[in-house]
Amino acid sequence: MPTPIYLDGHSTTPLAPEALEAMSPWWHAQAGNPHSPHLTGMLASQAVEDARSDIAFLIGSDPQELVFTSGATEANNIAIRGTAFAAIEGGIKRREIVVSAIEHKSVLSAANSLRTAGFTIIETPVHETGVIDVSALERLVGGQTLLVSVMAVNNEVGSIQPLADVVRIARTCGALVHVDAAQAVGKLPFDSTDFDFVSLSSHKMYGPMGIGGLFVSSAASVRPSPVLFGGGQETGIRPGTVPTPLVVGFGAAAKTSRMQLGGDAAHARALAALFLEELRSRQVQFTESVPEPQRVPGSLSLRFPNNDAMSIIARSGDRIAISEGSACNSGQITASHVLTAMGFTPLEASETVRLYFSRYNSETDAIEAAVALSEIVGR
Numbered sequence: 001m002p003t004p005i006y007l008d009g010h011s012t013t014p015l016a017p018e019a020l021e022a023m024s025p026w027w028h029a030q031a032g033n034p035h036s037p038h039l040t041g042m043l044a045s046q047a048v049e050d051a052r053s054d055i056a057f058l059i060g061s062d063p064q065e066l067v068f069t070s071g072a073t074e075a076n077n078i079a080i081r082g083t084a085f086a087a088i089e090g091g092i093k094r095r096e097i098v099v100s101a102i103e104h105k106s107v108l109s110a111a112n113s114l115r116t117a118g119f120t121i122i123e124t125p126v127h128e129t130g131v132i133d134v135s136a137l138e139r140l141v142g143g144q145t146l147l148v149s150v151m152a153v154n155n156e157v158g159s160i161q162p163l164a165d166v167v168r169i170a171r172t173c174g175a176l177v178h179v180d181a182a183q184a185v186g187k188l189p190f191d192s193t194d195f196d197f198v199s200l201s202s203h204k205m206y207g208p209m210g211i212g213g214l215f216v217s218s219a220a221s222v223r224p225s226p227v228l229f230g231g232g233q234e235t236g237i238r239p240g241t242v243p244t245p246l247v248v249g250f251g252a253a254a255k256t257s258r259m260q261l262g263g264d265a266a267h268a269r270a271l272a273a274l275f276l277e278e279l280r281s282r283q284v285q286f287t288e289s290v291p292e293p294q295r296v297p298g299s300l301s302l303r304f305p306n307n308d309a310m311s312i313i314a315r316s317g318d319r320i321a322i323s324e325g326s327a328c329n330s331g332q333i334t335a336s337h338v339l340t341a342m343g344f345t346p347l348e349a350s351e352t353v354r355l356y357f358s359r360y361n362s363e364t365d366a367i368e369a370a371v372a373l374s375e376i377v378g379r
């Protein structure tokens, strides 16, 4: 049976061949621990530091400002919980954290977990295009705000957030800024310079799963406390043995992304446009959740009226791999908090799917995916 066309890059991008090749020697049985003092350990440590430099270069940071984590979930937890606890320990009195309503659950849940520690969590609304309401943010951030956390690109609808405005508003009030850039880095030019903390995920940028990073600016007025305690690796912020093969794969993926950033974006944008054109030429009825200039290239969130997303996915499963725009919790389908925040009704949300055209998709994929969907959703 032919494999389905993979269009689920919001969940995880395909692994770059460069990353796979770079990782392979480091799975060797005697590859060693990068924290060991002997030659084998030093070679592993050198490979980790080379990868750290490649990733830091991609986000315009100093390698020493990058801490490896198991992914963006952990990076978000350190940025939010670690900063809150560092504030408590450091005698800082600010007790408000402002997040956007469409953050990933690892940001929202980490922030909400701090209520019991005396923090107030404030959610900034978004417009119907999935972009945060900057004037609302301006009203919500104030002298009590410790941290503002806004993602660079949303993972469900691909909307790009106005980070320059977020920084301007936060700085006016002396608040720290955290950016969950899991869906942006490797897809869009990204410069960490203006932020205090930035979360990264390797498997959203053609690297392996299970590895990510947290940029902690050397200029940040608060350094996050660790959320795990152990051997003091990664400057004490994230103890635990650094996984050399995963880090090396992440580094290779970062290097490839840096070299192909412009080409990748043009390719992904062209495929998404071709796919939409093919759907239209087949008279398929659909609406785009986020208009073109506001979404990351290659990403599409589409609503097919009178078609249930779960049923589209089930019926197209052997031809295309796509995801729904709703979250399935313990078998119960609940409307996605992102689509709800954008003003979708539960019915509209249940009719929405997301697709992502990646570096490794072809024009044939875009056309065949449109053919498959047009046959499933009808006209």
Ligand code: PMP
Residues within 6 Å of the ligand: 010, 011, 070, 071, 072, 073, 074, 076, 104, 106, 151, 153, 154, 155, 180, 182, 183, 200, 201, 202, 203, 210, 211, 212
């Ligand atoms: N933030 C965003 C925006 C994401 O899309 C994801 C992954 N779905 C995460 C955080 C979590 O990343 P990881 O899988 O690396 O923990």
